[in-house]
Amino acid sequence: MSSKRVLMQGNEACLEGALVAGMRFYAGYPITPSTEIAELAALRLPMEQGSFIQMEDEIASIAAIIGGSVAGVKSMTATSGPGFSLMQENIGYAAITETPCVIVNVQRGGPSTGLPTSPSQGDVMQAKWGTHGDHPIIVISPTSVLETYQLIIRCFNLSEKYRVPVIFLMDESVGHMREGIEIPDKSSIEIIDRKLPDEGDDTWLPYEADGKEMTPAIPPFGTGRKYHITGLIHDEHGYPTSNSEKTNKLINRLINKIENNRDDIITFEESIPENAKIAVVCFGGPARSVKRAITKAKEENIDVGLFRLITIWPFPEKQIAKLSEKVDHILVAELNNGQIVNEVKRCARHGCSVHHIGKIDGTILMPDEILAKIKEVI
Amino acid sequence: MSSKRVLMQGNEACLEGALVAGMRFYAGYPITPSTEIAELAALRLPMEQGSFIQMEDEIASIAAIIGGSVAGVKSMTATSGPGFSLMQENIGYAAITETPCVIVNVQRGGPSTGLPTSPSQGDVMQAKWGTHGDHPIIVISPTSVLETYQLIIRCFNLSEKYRVPVIFLMDESVGHMREGIEIPDKSSIEIIDRKLPDEGDDTWLPYEADGKEMTPAIPPFGTGRKYHITGLIHDEHGYPTSNSEKTNKLINRLINKIENNRDDIITFEESIPENAKIAVVCFGGPARSVKRAITKAKEENIDVGLFRLITIWPFPEKQIAKLSEKVDHILVAELNNGQIVNEVKRCARHGCSVHHIGKIDGTILMPDEILAKIKEVI
Amino acid sequence: MTHEIIEKYFRKDMMPHIFCPGCGHGVLMKDIACAIDKLDVDKDKICLVSGIGCSSRATGYMDFNTIHTTHGRAIAVATGIKMANPELMVIVITGDGDAAAIGGNHFIHAARRNIDLTVFVFNNNIYGMTGGQFSPTTPTDDYGTTAPYGNIDQDFDIADLAKYSGATFVARGSVYHVDKTIRLMERAMLHKGFSVVDCMSNCPTYYGRKNHKGKAPDMIRWQKDNAVDSKKAETMTDEELTGKIIIGETHHDNREEYTAKYQKIKDRFVGGIK
Amino acid sequence: MTHEIIEKYFRKDMMPHIFCPGCGHGVLMKDIACAIDKLDVDKDKICLVSGIGCSSRATGYMDFNTIHTTHGRAIAVATGIKMANPELMVIVITGDGDAAAIGGNHFIHAARRNIDLTVFVFNNNIYGMTGGQFSPTTPTDDYGTTAPYGNIDQDFDIADLAKYSGATFVARGSVYHVDKTIRLMERAMLHKGFSVVDCMSNCPTYYGRKNHKGKAPDMIRWQKDNAVDSKKAETMTDEELTGKIIIGETHHDNREEYTAKYQKIKDRFVGGIK
Amino acid sequence: MASTLKTLFVDKSLCKGCGICVAFCPKSVLNISNEKVNIIDETLCIGCGMCEKLCPDYAIYLNEKEGK
Amino acid sequence: MASTLKTLFVDKSLCKGCGICVAFCPKSVLNISNEKVNIIDETLCIGCGMCEKLCPDYAIYLNEKEGK
Amino acid sequence: MKEKMELRLAGSGGQGVILGAIILAEAALENDNYAVQSQSYGPEARGGMCKAEVIIGKDEIDFPKIENPDVLLALSQSSLDKYCNDTNENCMIIADSSLEIPNTKNKVMSVPIIETARNVIHNQQTANIVALGAINTLVPMVGYEALEKAVLKYVPSHAAEQNKKALQEGQRIAQSLILQ
Amino acid sequence: MKEKMELRLAGSGGQGVILGAIILAEAALENDNYAVQSQSYGPEARGGMCKAEVIIGKDEIDFPKIENPDVLLALSQSSLDKYCNDTNENCMIIADSSLEIPNTKNKVMSVPIIETARNVIHNQQTANIVALGAINTLVPMVGYEALEKAVLKYVPSHAAEQNKKALQEGQRIAQSLILQ
């Protein structure tokens, strides 16, 4: 065995990974099952010369990290369903103002106060649609403690690269799980920082962007270039406008900076045995139940494919369409009443039947339940 | 001509209709383009011996109407995107506690502060998915001032009948439009009040329900039957539980009281000429652009069908599937970047192509634009 | 006495309650029932409204019209209940986090309006339910799981915040001072207007342990040893009061109540629009 | 003088601003620039943060690091900016609705923390942007579009709310008292801690019209006629002060500032974890 | 009022053994054993009611009517 | 300080005709016509600067250097 | 009146064009016609441009916005400049006489609306009512009585006489233009 | 040790079963194995039932929850009653000696864990550490040294000696049971 494994909790991996990514400002409000992230942030950030603040609520928390990011510091907050609902207005603000920030939602049972200590994937549609108006967003979901560590770094990288709020959608089962992981070598980790305007460039405008990334170069407050940020529709100068062409241009750019870079943003895990008639689509913690179910199926000589979403939004439409050409049936396994299954239905080619197995009772999906459903479907 | 038409603004029709429905408590916080509803509520409610309160924000507003409803008074609030985002947490609370209430969202351009005075339909997905966790919801959208008056009454009726928050999804173009309407005769209007427990019934439990409606009979506070309300998962007594069977039972009932009553809840307007190869799916204010476009198409001898959603959620899956069997193409026209079109894609049978025309620049869809798109599709 | 009160006003099938051994919330919850028992009001008309927190779980155990709302929103929900039906007696049970952190705005605005609610803040100087993070009433320099290096915030005095925001009856009770606290609670409920009783609780599990305050009995003894009655406090110097906690009534005035004022507007239209 | 200030600190291509004829916000906005001009600080380090409202549109016209946030959240965003980079000078421009209605909780908590922000509340006693609804500072009995029968709420005194929540510099200025207001603004910015200047503005379009306060010049003249300096006010009886407005500094103390305290925690780890 | 007619009751199913009653009992009536309250010597009890008032779990109380 | 060297400037494109300058001018220098400010008699101006200080639209100001 | 009339009223915020449109719609109902009224304005309600529309029809009106206005009223230069090209040739443009008329094929009537309000009615606020009198004279669409009734419904009672007069004056100046 | 061992530790909130599971997982890593640890508890953390799980494997662990525990430790009656039927026959049940043993086919070891913590270590809080010593003796899965090292990593340094002792005592009482 190579380097030493250390025992780490999912929530801890989230915070430690964030520190590696360069996160130096955390603002939050405690809520089960995300609280350990805040507690660790309070302990660890001063050690890295970063800052932690406990705000009066979740609205203030996301507002504060937007401020932190505008000041040039990579910033994050963590919460769970009720707090995530409260953050929605300002998630839209971060999206339209193109303020990089990472929002961790360690999902628990909903709706409302629901089941505070139970795992769930009930917020996956909310993560895309929770704020009003069409807006860009990236949503990523980890399946293990190690992946939590790795993907939170990716969240920051994508957030900085595309200047978009990134939602890290964990769930209680990953957040509270401890695993022995080998901490990745820091030198092997890519860290992306936000693009800054070229020094001599005096044609620079804060909200002008083109090229493939379509992402503007906005320097932190206090670094000499003064500009305006607003949640109103704005022009390239950042000034409010209600001109319809400029509106169109802004909203289209916001959406297309994600759409046109799907290949860069979307990652997934796929393994489809040649003879598989069925594939299971899954994500996050519950994907591990699926993996065990597939192993068990294999033992019974049933070949089952696996497609695990890592990037959830933008939704891997093309990949799912392709998958639906390889198999006759797709089973979507998710810890909710059927959310991502609707996306899969929309994207799957005709002829491939799409099924769902979910759970809303606070317990996890067990491998045997998934296996039974697989057998039922094929 | 029969009875006299009166000139009424959409927002005014919303409030006057609500009064007819029996609404006697309004709590709100002003926001363009919904503010007239609050202003009229302040003026009109005392005249009807009802109460108006301006709260400190939208979170307090929805919390207050939940309180008003629990006290037995039909209650509503009105807002627009930013306020609607802030209300999300408590919309989920109303859903899980089965507290009847009506939330009006007069949509404006988003995301974020966006274009406060422009029409939009950008919140239609949010209306279903904005709060965390799987939850029941009904969403209804009017196309005219008269329909606003009629449908807000329907919102209250459905809300009381199924004890579910109902979102009345207007848009700026309907809210601020004035039309001459004939006020419906009050005696012709059906008003539904919430079910109360039978007087002698001593097996009654606040959160027990069966039958087709699956809706419990919960009496107002102060009427003698004491019980507990919580946003935690609860049993039939209303007491918190984390028992998985009880959890399952609750969430399933919440979802099925809507699912099993789709036929009662879903209404729509459909007219498909025999020869139509294409139908346009639309809703709300923009449906009127579609109607004009269809008239114009007819003038050019092109037969075009119309399917106007009135109930948006639950989504008329069956009806759209049927529609897709009648025509070769469906064009979804909506004032956003493509939201309901995804639902139509999911539900349409294979072989019927689904297209989209939208707008995100703050202006409305013009009939000629729709007509051009129709021609392009067929 | 307690025994009968429990029999009379509690949902005994819900017992034992979830509070930890020695948690002051249990005592305060019982005190509310004792105070209610003394009132000459129809008990069916009493509504108990809470938010989220250990303290806010109290409503689930008490056999009245009870509602456990969302975190911080108890006062806003209570405002709606009272506006919709002013005949109900509306009592809020909340925590220092629920009332003063996330719910701070509703607290000050309800006080400003002087709406007839009675708010009992079970103030344990910590977020108990989520495991011991510092709250807006955690004293400066104390520890919480999110203040591993000591709290640098200044703490709110809930009673003062209420008073200066416009509450018309303000008092402080404690777990130790049972009889006095019950009397204050009773007066708060009888007062027509926004009334607040800052109830000093104790969280041995988190606040006590994190701050070396000993076990539950030690924390309650501290209340006993450091309390000064508000009347007596008036005669004491600031110096003498350092480190002391003032209990008793701290503010009272007779500004007109909100729903009564609103009723006057409605009354203009009784019998039709003029 | 004004002319040069405008030339120096304003985004002239954005002029004329959106404020109505006679709106006091225009004067106050200029006063801020005048006060900044006097400061001996690197102007590139100045951040202006606002929420939503007519008042909050001010940031769009002023040539600094400016951010127009969401309704009520300016102080929370400003808190994040200051925490992330304490070297920036962070100024909040907000309205009575933005700061005291939807934003009330952030206001009192930032005050409690005593974080080094300077908050200028353009207080016109109304929600101007949305068309004249009453605000938390609309005097009782006055009218607004949502108070057609007269406002039954008691109004907040922004300066008092700031003081009792923990702000360490509090003052009140007005549109009329230009020089004095500029001086107060300057002192507020220089103060290390949470400072608030309640700036009496005037909204002729809604508040003035709804309440028969005349046109803009009349409303400004009212300020002139009814202002009493805070120093002088100390010598006056409550009776003499009825109907008057106190301007000038009303509170000042030297409690340690929040980011400075936090810096001490960081300093423990300078050079690595010990 | 502190009448000797009162009898001390303990409901062990409710007691969480916090020790508050023990600490505030003015006489040495109570102790904790096996994480539950225990009456060592009821005869010492003066019926002051402190235990009842301060028990957060309503597990100890005085009753005037019935005997033990 | 109120120097006669100062000259009064008006930028009519900015003036919104609110009348504040007219009302607070201690001399009768200004009036409103056609919804804009108008200098009736500059010679009366004492350069006190009230108009400049109180104009919400920065449309009227004194300038020491240039003539009119 | 035609089967359907489409009117666009444009000006700057505060000139009362929305109220003007509402009054026209109300008058149309008074005449048992159908009417739809709508408007658009920026977030800068205060001062920015403002456009109000009315459609009056003998039948129900499906699409509530104007595709081809029959009449464009412009009370400010910027609104005239913006909307005068957004019309087809049949549209009559009624512009306040203070405005410079852009190059256009349309029939343009330059009417001293604001001047009349200011100098004859002595209240510039009544310009919208003067305009209504003028429009309905140049392009009749509702009965004068219905229009007057509608005006009185929407103006405060103390200003009733002044507004009646404004309507009359609008009619008068328009008639004198027709006679020219 | 088998390829993979699944352990469930159950008790009531406050008995430290989660910490016990964490220490076991840590010890497994110390021995260069893989480990996953998880738990479930109600919102009623305080007082309610609490279940912690550890899986120790020679290879990576896909599914992190227990399907068939090899060992069930129960420190409270309600947790014993609840989980003892949730095992297959191979599972060894280690119950505190204060508990009543339900009817079961499984091998059940009744171990005086709490008693030992209370009477020998004089600190009932150390019951979880006593339990670890006992479990690892009855069903060896990690080296004793690794286990001790892990214990010392997670307990406050002032309590190090006491906990070392607790571990030893756990081992001792288990050994005496084996010898019986």
Ligand SMILES: Cc1ncc(C[n+]2csc(CCOP(=O)(O)OP(=O)(O)O)c2C)c(N)n1
């Ligand atoms: C919107 C939201 N944010 C956060 C939480 C998590 N939460 C639950 S209770 C609580 C704090 C409770 O503190 P307090 O009101 O003082 O009650 P205590 O438990 O101390 O009695 C928090 C932060 C939540 N449930 N909802």
Ligand SMILES: Cc1ncc(C[n+]2csc(CCOP(=O)(O)OP(=O)(O)O)c2C)c(N)n1
């Ligand atoms: C979440 C949200 N709620 C409501 C609004 C609507 N709104 C915009 S400004 C405003 C009030 C502004 O009042 P104030 O802060 O006093 O500013 P003023 O316009 O009076 O200067 C309101 C209610 C909004 N933009 N966002």
Ligand code: SF4
């Ligand atoms: S955590 Fe604290 S406040 Fe909550 S029940 Fe336990 S002792 Fe009481």
Ligand code: SF4
């Ligand atoms: S509405 Fe009032 S506050 Fe807003 S710009 Fe006009 S005068 Fe100023």
Ligand code: SF4
């Ligand atoms: S106070 Fe109550 S719970 Fe605590 S030990 Fe005594 S009887 Fe038991």
Ligand code: SF4
């Ligand atoms: S009644 Fe008093 S004396 Fe008797 S046991 Fe209780 S506290 Fe002790």
Ligand code: SF4
């Ligand atoms: S104060 Fe300014 S805007 Fe007002 S009239 Fe005078 S110059 Fe014009």
Ligand code: SF4
């Ligand atoms: S400077 Fe003074 S005197 Fe001259 S115009 Fe201005 S206000 Fe009048």
Ligand SMILES: [Mg+2]
């Ligand atoms: Mg607390």
Ligand SMILES: [Mg+2]
């Ligand atoms: Mg204001």
